[in-house]
Amino acid sequence: MTTTQDTLDDDDEKTFEEQRARIDHPMRRLFGEYGRLHRGPLGLGLGASLFAHTLALLPPFVLGVAIDAVFLDTREFGLPLVPQSWLPASQSGQFWLSAGLVAASFLLSAVFQWGKGWGLSVFAQRVQHDVRSDTYDAMQGLDLGFFADKQTGELMSILNNDVNRLEQFLNGGLNVLTQLLVTVLGVAGLLFYVNPQLALLTLVTVPVIAVFTHRFVQTIQPMYADVRSTVGRMNSRLENNLGGIEVIKASNTESYETDRVTDTSKEYYDTNLEAITTRVKFFPGLQLTAGIGFVVTFVVGGVWVFQGPPGPFTGVLEIGQFVTFVYLGQRLIWPMAQFGQLINLYQRAQASAERIFGLVDEPTSLPERDDAEDLAVTEGRVEYDDVSFGYEEDSAVLDGVDFDLDSGEMLALVGPTGAGKSTVLKLLPRLYDVHEGAIRIDGHDVRDVTLGSLRRSIGYVSQETFLFYGSVKENIAYGTFDATDEEIRRAAEMAEAHEFITEFDDGYDTLVGERGVKLSGGQKQRVGIARVLLQDPDILILDEATSDVDTETELRIQRSIDRLVEDRTVLAIAHRLSTIKGADQILVLEDGRVVERGTHDRLLAEDGIYADLWGVQAGERDVLPSR
Known part of the structure; x- marks a missing residue:
C-alpha cells in the first residue's frame, strides 16, 4: 500500500534528482571554489606526498645496482642523473654510499609522510568545514516553502553524510592519487632505465587495468547516486519517527513503524549491497590482473637470468636488475589495485558534491534586491493592499486581503481553521512573498527592504513555540544574545x-x-513571548500565542499585551475571542477572504460570523448556525 508519506518521499527524491541534474563538473567546482582558498596545506600535502612516494622507490633500485656492481661486480656502479665522476671508485665506497642512500630515503620518506598527513588532513578538514557552513547558510536563506517540501532527514544527510564523503576523498583519495601517479610513472621510468624490453612486458597490464576501471566507473556511478538517495530517505524516516515517538506509543503503532523503518532500511541494504557487490568484484579482478603481470615478469625475468633472453628478447639481464624488477613490480601491484579504490572514492565524492551544490544552488523565491535599503520603522503603520497568495501556483489561500493598521493599533484575525489567518501574518516578515498586491510598513514595500532589517523590526510568536536545547535563559535571549540577566528577567x-x-x-x-x-x-x-519581548520589536505578531495556556495565565498574558499596544503595532490571532475584545480592528476571514471587519461591538451588532463564534464561546449558543 502506498502511503502519503511514501508519496512525499518519492516527490522529495525527484526534486533532489532535478537539483543534481543542474550541476556540471561538481568536483572541478569544489576545487575551484574551495581548493584555492586553502592551497597552502594542499600544496604541502601533495608536495610531501610526491616526495614520500618517490623516495620509496629508491631502495629497490639502489639494491639492484649494489648487487650487480658491488657484490657480483658484473657491471659498473651508476645512478641515473648522477655524473660518474661524483661516485666513489672503490667497492667499499660504493657499498657505503648505497647504504647511506637507502637510510636517507627511509628517513626523508618518514618526514615527508608526516608533511603529507598534516597537509592533506588540514586541507580536507578546512574544505569540509567551509562547505558545510556555506551549504547551511545557503539552505537557511531559502523560503519556508522549500522546507515544507523536504524531509529533514534528507537535508541532514546532505549536511552531514555527503560533506563527510568529500573529506574522505580530499584526504585519502588525493594521497592515493599521488601515490598512484608517482608509482606508475616512477616505476615505469626506472624499469625502462634498467631494461626497456622487460619494462614493456611488465607494464602491459596498465592499459588493461585502465579499460577495466573505465567499465567499473560507468557501472558504479549511478549506483552511488542511488545509495546517497536511499540514505537520505532512511534518515528522513528515522528523524520523523524519533520526533513522533510519543504519538507512536500513544497510538500503539510500534510494529507498523518498525515495518516502515525495516522497509526503508531494506531499500538502503539492497541498493548499497548492489554497489558493494560490484565493487568487490572489481577490486579482486583488478588485483588479479596486476598480479598476472607480476608473475609474467618474474617468470620471463627468471628464465632470462638463468638461460639467456627468451623469445624476442635480446641482451643480458643481470641478477641485480632482475631483483629490481621483482621489487618494483611488486610495488606496482598494490597501487594499481588502489586505483579502483581511488575511483570508488571519487565517484562517491562526486555524487555527494552534486547533492551539496544542488542544495547550494537551489533558487529562493525570496530574493533580496540589490538596491534594498534597511527598514527604519518610524510609526509602525502596516498596510495590506489587495493581497493574494497561494502555496501552490493553482491554489489560492488568500484572495484580495486589504486593510490598514495605524501605529500603536491592534488588529485581530478571526475565522475557522484553514481560513488563512496564519498565512496573512507570515507574509508580513516575508516568510513567504505575496503573489499579487503589496504589503507596506510605513509606506515601504517589504520586498524593497533588506530581509534582516525587516525581520528585526517584527516580533513573531507562533502557535507552536519552538525551544532550542539549552537553558531557559538561553532560549529567552535567543536573538538578543547580548541581553543582561536583568533584561531577561524583566522580559x-x-x-x-x-x-x-x-x-x-x-x-x-x-x-x-x-x-x-x-x-x-x-x-x-x-x-516564547518573553523572547520576543526582549527583542523589543516595533511590530508584534501573535499567532494564537495563548492557545496553550490556562485561563489564569491567559489573563496575565493579556495584561502584558494590553501594555504593549500603547507603543507597538500588534497583529494577533486568537482562538479565544475574549483575548481580542479590545482590538482596534477585527477581521473575519473565510476561505481566504475578508468577510467581516470592525470592532468587537460593531461585529456583534452585525450578527454575522463573528457574532456566531462569540455566542458559542460565551455559552449563548450551542452550535454554529449554517450560513
Whole structure:
C-alpha cells in the first residue's frame, strides 16, 4: 500500500534528482571554489606526498645496482642523473654510499609522510568545514516553502553524510592519487632505465587495468547516486519517527513503524549491497590482473637470468636488475589495485558534491534586491493592499486581503481553521512573498527592504513555540544574545513566566530538553513571548500565542499585551475571542477572504460570523448556525 508519506518521499527524491541534474563538473567546482582558498596545506600535502612516494622507490633500485656492481661486480656502479665522476671508485665506497642512500630515503620518506598527513588532513578538514557552513547558510536563506517540501532527514544527510564523503576523498583519495601517479610513472621510468624490453612486458597490464576501471566507473556511478538517495530517505524516516515517538506509543503503532523503518532500511541494504557487490568484484579482478603481470615478469625475468633472453628478447639481464624488477613490480601491484579504490572514492565524492551544490544552488523565491535599503520603522503603520497568495501556483489561500493598521493599533484575525489567518501574518516578515498586491510598513514595500532589517523590526510568536536545547535563559535571549540577566528577567516577568521559572531548582539555568520537552505547552508559550519581548520589536505578531495556556495565565498574558499596544503595532490571532475584545480592528476571514471587519461591538451588532463564534464561546449558543 502506498502511503502519503511514501508519496512525499518519492516527490522529495525527484526534486533532489532535478537539483543534481543542474550541476556540471561538481568536483572541478569544489576545487575551484574551495581548493584555492586553502592551497597552502594542499600544496604541502601533495608536495610531501610526491616526495614520500618517490623516495620509496629508491631502495629497490639502489639494491639492484649494489648487487650487480658491488657484490657480483658484473657491471659498473651508476645512478641515473648522477655524473660518474661524483661516485666513489672503490667497492667499499660504493657499498657505503648505497647504504647511506637507502637510510636517507627511509628517513626523508618518514618526514615527508608526516608533511603529507598534516597537509592533506588540514586541507580536507578546512574544505569540509567551509562547505558545510556555506551549504547551511545557503539552505537557511531559502523560503519556508522549500522546507515544507523536504524531509529533514534528507537535508541532514546532505549536511552531514555527503560533506563527510568529500573529506574522505580530499584526504585519502588525493594521497592515493599521488601515490598512484608517482608509482606508475616512477616505476615505469626506472624499469625502462634498467631494461626497456622487460619494462614493456611488465607494464602491459596498465592499459588493461585502465579499460577495466573505465567499465567499473560507468557501472558504479549511478549506483552511488542511488545509495546517497536511499540514505537520505532512511534518515528522513528515522528523524520523523524519533520526533513522533510519543504519538507512536500513544497510538500503539510500534510494529507498523518498525515495518516502515525495516522497509526503508531494506531499500538502503539492497541498493548499497548492489554497489558493494560490484565493487568487490572489481577490486579482486583488478588485483588479479596486476598480479598476472607480476608473475609474467618474474617468470620471463627468471628464465632470462638463468638461460639467456627468451623469445624476442635480446641482451643480458643481470641478477641485480632482475631483483629490481621483482621489487618494483611488486610495488606496482598494490597501487594499481588502489586505483579502483581511488575511483570508488571519487565517484562517491562526486555524487555527494552534486547533492551539496544542488542544495547550494537551489533558487529562493525570496530574493533580496540589490538596491534594498534597511527598514527604519518610524510609526509602525502596516498596510495590506489587495493581497493574494497561494502555496501552490493553482491554489489560492488568500484572495484580495486589504486593510490598514495605524501605529500603536491592534488588529485581530478571526475565522475557522484553514481560513488563512496564519498565512496573512507570515507574509508580513516575508516568510513567504505575496503573489499579487503589496504589503507596506510605513509606506515601504517589504520586498524593497533588506530581509534582516525587516525581520528585526517584527516580533513573531507562533502557535507552536519552538525551544532550542539549552537553558531557559538561553532560549529567552535567543536573538538578543547580548541581553543582561536583568533584561531577561524583566522580559520573563512581562510574559508572566518569571514565577514558574524561579520554581525550578536551577531557575533560569534549567535545561528545557529537546524542543522544550521538559516544559508544559503553556510554559513554552510564555518563554516564547518573553523572547520576543526582549527583542523589543516595533511590530508584534501573535499567532494564537495563548492557545496553550490556562485561563489564569491567559489573563496575565493579556495584561502584558494590553501594555504593549500603547507603543507597538500588534497583529494577533486568537482562538479565544475574549483575548481580542479590545482590538482596534477585527477581521473575519473565510476561505481566504475578508468577510467581516470592525470592532468587537460593531461585529456583534452585525450578527454575522463573528457574532456566531462569540455566542458559542460565551455559552449563548450551542452550535454554529449554517450560513
